[in-house]
Amino acid sequence: MNLYLTRLTKIVLSLLSVFVSIIGNAQVKDSLGDTVLVKDYVAKNRAIRNTSFNVIPSYYVFQYAGSIGLVSLGAGWDYGKKNQWSTDFLIGYVPKYDTDRAKIALTLRQTYSPWQISVKENVTYDPLRTGVYFNTTIGKQFWFSAPEKYPNKYYHFSTKLRLNIFIGQSFSYSFASKTSYFEKIKVYYDLHTSDLFLISRFQNNYLRAQDFLGLSLGVKLQIRQY
């Protein structure tokens, strides 16, 4: 058990170091690039970026709660004409609480935020962000479908894969600097529920909103796109 935890800590630490080194590397490149910035070059580059997939993510994201871990770290990509679509990937940490071991959960999320409203010069408000996310938990006690020892269709759901839906809002604040690595910070909140909570709620008036709905908070650091 102890061995498992140390291995888990190692994985988390190595992921963190990869994360930090990516940011570090990108920042070095960024400061070199500043000296050769030309207007045409910027425009051209932006046109190419808008039409092609970029390996460097559009943002890094940190989230609190959300049925995917106590805290989650991830990265994602914005796309679409107004960047109304985003896809992100998060790694969440679930402390052990009253069970035997801490858990790691992986999340793939698709977000749609159709409207951007400019509030002040550097503040934008997205009145709606909504979408779905799939979450899977690492650990052999969780299965995608019931193991073979069970009779056919004994348990017809998965303990390993959760489908969640969410709806929320976000604010973003653009930094004054035109050359900083991160161009803006975005904070969001989501109300979410999962397939299993929803099915429980549909059949029972007993469950109230605070039982089957959850709240999550997040921060996105948007990387400057030239």
Place this chain on the structure above:
Amino acid sequence: MKLIYRYAIIIGIFLLQSCELFDIHPYSGNITGRKNINAANSQLIESRYSQRDTIRYAFISDSQRWYDELEDFVKSANKRNDIDFIIHGGDLADFGLTKEFLWQRDILEKLVMPYVVLLGNHDCLANGEKVFEQVFGPANFSFIAGKTKFLCLNTNALESDYSNPVPDFSFIKQEEQKEADNHDKTVVLMHARPTSEQFNNNVADVFQYSIKQFPNLLYCNNGHDHRYQTEDIFNDGITYYGTPNIGKRQYLLFTITKDAYTHELISY
């Protein structure tokens, strides 16, 4: 200015910690509220009814995803004043989610009489058994009400492997030798009965033999099959009474007197 930020952060962290709206993970195992309920309630049953010749209890089971019906049961049981205690035959959770156990516990906590809960097969899913143990207690336990011993056994063998014996014969043997002088009758309770696909049927006969070693085994109670059953499975005079799932708005009411017992199927 800096002080204001610092206060904001402290208040923010406090809000994050206290607000139950934040869901960490479906299988977080984050248990809030009352724990270790079976031990406390068993003690209550033992002390409250120790001098009684006649005891009456309701046996309910399989309340997974039937919150409305379980709540109605609690209301209807609380209105009667002739039930001494309640035994739940297991399957509180349907998916093994941590919150399912807490939601069901919070409904049962509204009972005015003591209650105990057995482990069901659905309660074992994912890390459910661990959560069950924390909230209610060990999967095998016993208590004495009046002059009757109630032996509550984990029989969900399909959910287990050989490292965790189900049924646990060493527990049964240990119980047989314990406090044999303060009871003269025995009732054995379980979630899945012998012949069920959950039960380790390879040892069904041995199981039956070992529970019959207890003083004056009256009958057995089981859940799991979601229907009312009365069957002398082994043709040896020991009847297994199965109770319907709570979704049917039914339960079994048992009355044990000095030298007899009766049961009744109650609809509410």
